[in-house]
Amino acid sequence: xxxxxxxxxxGNDAPRTAxxxxxxxxxxxxxxxxxxxxALGGAILVFVLFFVVAPPFRQVDAFTTxxxxxxTIGIPAVAVSLLMIGGEFDLTAGVAVTTSSLxxxxxxxxxxxxxxxGIVFALLVxxxxxxxxxxxLIRTRLHSFLVTLSTFLMLQGLNIALTKLVTGxxxxxxxxxxxxxxxxxxxxxxxxxxxxxxVSIAILYWFLFILVATWVLLRTRFGNWIxxxxxxxxSARAVGVPVRRMKIALFMLVGFSAWxxxxxxxxxxxxxxxxxxxxxxxxxxAAAVVGGCLMTGGYGSAIGSGFGAFIFGMxxxxxxxxxxxxxxxxxxxxxxxxxxxxxxxxxxxxASGGK
Numbered sequence: 001x002x003x004x005x006x007x008x009x010x011g012n013d014a015p016r017t018a019x020x021x022x023x024x025x026x027x028x029x030x031x032x033x034x035x036x037x038x039a040l041g042g043a044i045l046v047f048v049l050f051f052v053v054a055p056p057f058r059q060v061d062a063f064t065t066x067x068x069x070x071x072t073i074g075i076p077a078v079a080v081s082l083l084m085i086g087g088e089f090d091l092t093a094g095v096a097v098t099t100s101s102l103x104x105x106x107x108x109x110x111x112x113x114x115x116x117x118g119i120v121f122a123l124l125v126x127x128x129x130x131x132x133x134x135x136x137l138i139r140t141r142l143h144s145f146l147v148t149l150s151t152f153l154m155l156q157g158l159n160i161a162l163t164k165l166v167t168g169x170x171x172x173x174x175x176x177x178x179x180x181x182x183x184x185x186x187x188x189x190x191x192x193x194x195x196x197x198x199v200s201i202a203i204l205y206w207f208l209f210i211l212v213a214t215w216v217l218l219r220t221r222f223g224n225w226i227x228x229x230x231x232x233x234x235s236a237r238a239v240g241v242p243v244r245r246m247k248i249a250l251f252m253l254v255g256f257s258a259w260x261x262x263x264x265x266x267x268x269x270x271x272x273x274x275x276x277x278x279x280x281x282x283x284x285x286a287a288a289v290v291g292g293c294l295m296t297g298g299y300g301s302a303i304g305s306g307f308g309a310f311i312f313g314m315x316x317x318x319x320x321x322x323x324x325x326x327x328x329x330x331x332x333x334x335x336x337x338x339x340x341x342x343x344x345x346x347x348x349x350x351a352s353g354g355k
Contacts, residue, residue: 074310077305078213080257097261115180134250229241286308
């Protein structure tokens, strides 16, 4: 029954307007359900902490350094987060960055005589490492921890052994004289001025990777497949998702990100230490986990990995700016990882109505 009163419709057929308080509660519940919610809160707290206790942290130059440190963690962390959402993780990402740098440097100087030939060769090597990890995972049906731990150890040994064999040293030589260096440096390691501070192009690439990965996850079929594969292989396969190809593609994506960062590091410093990169894979994984990715797969975001990398970038530089003992850095990383994981779990349970 509908009754018109002063032009207003009342009764059962009248449209219902949600109570503002209920709308606000729904908004906050939806916000807290986002994987990156806990990481955003953590990033704000860490920023405030070092802003207060470390005066150099407030300067533009110092903050661009923080962003640069975050970018060197965040570029691979974006791809690692997609892989973790897909239900796997990769322990080779750290040494693979060094492998790509070594491959580009030695191929360009010892074989091709051109820097771009070395860059393309390194890209092929990096993609092959990712494809090998995915192929071994599928063929052996082992957990990705065991598969990538094995390839991690092999790459670590190959990096040192082949570098000594080719160069006679544990590091490559200076590449600044190799043809093609100037154009490659401009693309991978140039800097520009913003507000009187030198800003590395790596920061812009990091932001770009986050945006592209977020679009892929939320707006494309490939992104839906990533979540489906991470949720359940069997269920994803039942609805037509090419699970095997997806896993190989995700590992290759990690290989691509390792190559990209490897090229930046190569042209930033012009030479490579063959033992570098060991342990960085844990930072990439930690950034993804702090950003809300579950170790079991099927949940996470690329934006969250960005917040996670930013937290570690702030911690790395903040410890120095605050004049604290840098030996405590890894302690702070571990404490941050544990705290963020607990907070993310708590927020997710509260948002879903659990306890």
